[in-house]
Structures are given as structure tokens and as C-alpha cells.
Amino acid sequence: PAAEAIDPAAVKQELIAKYPTKVARKRGKQIIVNRVGEDCSVPEIGANTRTIPGIITQRGCSYAGCKGVVLGPTRDLVNLTHGPIGCGFYSWLTRRNQTRPATPEEANFMPYCFSTDLQDEDIVFGGEKKLRAAILEAYDIFHPKAISIFATCPVGLIGDDIHTVAKEMKERLGINVFAFSCEGYKGVSQSAGHHIANNGIFKHVVGLDDTSREGKYRINLLGEYNIGGDAFEIERVLEKCGITLVATFSGNSTYEQFASSHMADLNTVMCHRSINYVAEMMERKFGIPWIKTNFIGAGSAAKSLRKIAKYFEDRELSDRVEEIIAEEMVEVEKVQAEVRARCEGKLAMLFVGGSRAHHYQDLFAEIGMRTISAGYEFAHRDDYEGRRVLPDIKVDADSRSIEELEVHPDPDRYRPRKTAEQIAELKRDGLSFNDYEGMMVRMADGTLVIDDISQYETERMIETYKPAIFCAGIKEKYAVQKKGIPMKQLHSYDSGGPYAGFKGAVNFYREIDRMVNSRIWSYLKAPWQTNPELAATYACE
Ligand code: CFN
Ligand code: HCA
DSSP states (O other): OOOGSSOHHHHHHHHHTTTTTTHHHHHHHEEEEOOOOTTTTTOOOOOOOHHHHHHHHHOOHHIIIIIIIIIBBBTTEEEEEOOHHHHHHTTTSOOOOOOOOHHHHSSSOTTOEOOOOOOOHHHOOOOOHHHHHHHHHHHHHHHHHEEEEEEHHHHHTTTTTTTHHHHHHHHHHHSSEEEEOTTTSSSSSHHHHHHHHHHHHHHHHTOOOOOOOOOOSEEEEEEEEOOHHHHHHHHHHHHTTHHHHHEETTBBBHHHHTGGGGSHHHHHSSHHHHHHHHHHHHHHOOOEEEEEOOOBBBHHHHHHHHHHHHHHHHHHHHHHHHHHHHHHHHHHHHHHHHHHHHHHHHEEEOOOOOTTHHHHHHHHHHHOEEEEEEESSSSOOHHOOTTTSSSBOSSSTTOOOOOGGGOOOOOGGOOOOOHHHEEEEEEETTHHHHOOOOOOGGGTOOEETTTTHHHHHHHHHHHHHOSEEEOOOOHHHHHHHHHTTOOSSSSOOOTOOBBHHHHHHHHHHHHHHHHHHHHHHOOOOHHHHHHHHHHHHHHHO
């Protein structure tokens, strides 16, 4: 049946019907039929809770969120994984976060995989000696400006004191050495690792260096990780507009960018989920306000540039921004119209991480495609429901709250553009300044919003709605394709990208056009589809 004829409430009941009662009750809170009220209210959704053991989840771990996601893309940091080799190996370049190549003055350690390669005997007798030796070896060979250490599961279990080792080595080597207790099992997903990473960079790096790139309009880009070259495209557009990028957290970034990021005038936050903690802490400590931006989708990119211009209240900048948008939109509109004619009305499903399942809906909408169902792997309620659900920010392991964070004693040093009163006024201005809204308010009534979708639910959703495209990650890719549905990875972009900004939007339209208008996957038959005996055999095994 056509999507309109399918009753989403019945689909939900069917999805949870196979589960034991307790599991069904829990999943029932995480599978929501969307309904947007006139006051923009949306239903409550269960999120950021533990995955039930036995369910095949898309989620990753805390180490992945800390080392892989937040710190991984910084090219001149030696990121040293303290643990068995698998954790370092599987987080080595798999995320496709790109960077500028090394120069004689500036290192790029990203092509290397640094690990202490813990063995059984280290687990028994302790791994601190090995960690010290590895730091020393990395220092002797590479002479980095800083070394960061990441704990994996067994390190927490055996109790190695990585922070004391880091402190000792910092004093001994005279470079910054800091550690993250981001053992994989901490929290319920990679989201806990983001928080640990944010607190760590803020504590050990942000604010160390008062020199920064000069410029009339200086911003940081928070929550942009240069997957498939996205940051390169955003940097190109910002530069054309005359906006100076002080630091990116952390796509195409360097250690010094973090150290001097407190010298910017404004924080723009793209992936709120992974970096909101740094934004909030910088606002509290250095008086730098943050606004939500999104460069995924040509329309969203234009809107974001206008928001930045609005903050600076400068005619010269807003004129320039309008000029650039007009220039860039010529090609965008041409390709949009061409592709839209072939994609209009087709259905997409997006189950990705903590922000892309929302952001990429804009790109699909620009070519007339509808998101019939979407969800995050590990986002929190505020990412779904919007800012009305207050974020929970703890600034350190002692769970000090953000209100307790010291405000910098010398705020004049940071030349904030606006006074605290002006910022408060902008915030009162509400949606126009900081329109951080969740994913659900932007989705149509009757769409299914599914948190931490399971493999079983994925398969049932595909069979029920037969979407034109399904977007998720590498673990889902082949199972989806075997169901005859085109599958686009919205994590690594497969081998594609950039998809951010204006040129990225054009790339994305063309890529999706190619995928949804080819019937290649529907010709494919998995062995059990042509041979029922096989299905019976597999089921018995
Ligand atoms: S690049 Fe980001 S955009 S940082 Fe986050 S929540 Fe992951 S690694 Mo995969 S693609 Fe994904 Fe987001 Fe932010 Fe990436 S949607 S899951 S932790 N994510
Ligand atoms: C992570 C990283 C990941 C995994 C992607 C995937 C990424 O969560 O550890 O499952 O395909 O984007 O590389 O999200």
C-alpha cells in the first residue's frame, strides 16, 4: 500500500508485538507516532537509555565518542589509545574525517594509529609502565605539541591511573599531556564519550593561548568533523563571506585552534549533540554566546549565514552574505530542479547518530523527498523534542554543575562583542536568535520517530514502507541492500562527499538521484528468497 494508507500506530504495535512484555513496554516509549501541536509541542520520547541486552543495536561506545568522534579529527595531536590493539585499529581512519596534509611546520598524525597494544600480562600486572613507555616513544619519534590518552574498557577494569601518568609525563616532557577516562562501557552509548571529551578539552586546552587569527567577524564552528571534506566546503563559503574561522571542534583542526578558541566572538554549533557542553561552558566562562547553525542543505546553509550576519549587526557583512548566497544558489537551483523532477514524492528513512537523522531531512526535502521515518542512535530528548527539555551538563567527573563553573576573572581580555545584557536580550528574542528546535517539530504528523532502532525493527520498517532509500551506517548497509533497497551511509558517506554547504548539496542531489532511480538492488535476490529450504535451514541453526 501507499505510505498514506498505512496506519503508523498499527505499525508500532506490530514492531513491538514480538518482544517480551517488559521489552515491549520500553521500546514502546522509544517508538513514537509524531504529532506536532499548534504550539509546536511534540510527544515525549524515551531516549538515552540503556539498550536491552540481546537486541541488535546500531550504537557504539564511549571510547568511540571521545577518541573517534571529538578528538580524532585534530591532526597534530598524538591520540594514544591505551588498550588492546583492536580499539585503536578499528577507530583508525574509518570515520573518513579529513584534514589538510602535513607541512614542514605542521604535523599530521592522523594517518598513524597509536596504541599501547595491551597484552594479557599487562591486564594481570597493570599497564601503567607500558603507557609511560608509549608516551615517551611517541614523544621521541614525533615531538608533538600534545599527547592525549584514551582509556578502553579493560583499563578501567584493572584500574590503571592514566591521569597521574599523564600529569607526570606532562611535567617530565614539558608538553601538554592529558587523559580521558572514556572506557567503552561508560554511559549507554558514544554520547557519554562526547561529554567526557568536551570536559577534557575544556579543562586542559581551551583558553591556553590568547593569540588568535585576526578578523572583523571571528567565529568558532562547533560540532563539524570534516567527514568527506564537509568542513573544507564550509570554510570556502565562510572565507568568501569574509568571516574568520578561529577554531573548529574538530574537523580539520589543530591543537592551537582549541587553545585559542576563547578569542572568538561567537560560537556556531552545528552538531549540538556532540559538543553542546563546550558551547555552554564557553558561554559561561568567557561570555561567548552560541547559536545553532546547520550547513547541511543549501537552504539551511543560507539561513545559517544570515544568522551569523544578524549576530554581528553589520551592514557590510549582511550585504556580502546575501551576495554570496545569490551567487551559490544559481547552480544549486539548477540541479535541484533537474533532480526534483525525478525524485519528488519518494520516501526516505534516516537512522543515524545524534544529529544527521535530522539535518539530512532538509537535503531530501530540497529534492522533494519525504522522510517517512527517522531516529537517532544515541541522541537525548532535547535533540528530539527541542530546547524545552533542559540539557544536563556536568563540567567534570565530580559532577559540578555548569553554574559552579568559574567565570573568567578578566573578561576584558576576551573582548566579547556583546554585553551579558545584550546576549540575554538576544536569547529572549527566542527562536530567531537561537532557534534550537528538535527533530520532531520539523517532521510530518504520522511519521514514525524511532530511538535506537533495532535490526529487527529496521527490517520490518523496510518491508512495510518499502522506502526509496534507507540511510544508516556500515553495520546496516548490507542487510538493507539484500532487501533490495538502496542504502546510503550517512556516517562515512560511503566514498562520497562533501555534502555540506552549496557545492555539497549539489553533490548530494546527484548522488541520491542516481541511487533512487536505479533498479539495481531490486534485481538482487538473497539466497533464502529464491530457496525457501535455505531459509528453513538458517532458521534452525
Ligand atoms: S560526524 Fe557526527 S554529526 S558528531 Fe556524532 S552526532 Fe557520530 S560519528 Mo557517525 S556520523 Fe553521526 Fe552525528 Fe554529531 Fe558522525 S550523526 S554517528 S557521534 N556523528
Ligand atoms: C562511531 C563512528 C561512526 C560509525 C559509523 C557506522 C562513524 O560511532 O563510532 O556505523 O557506519 O560515523 O564513523 O558513527
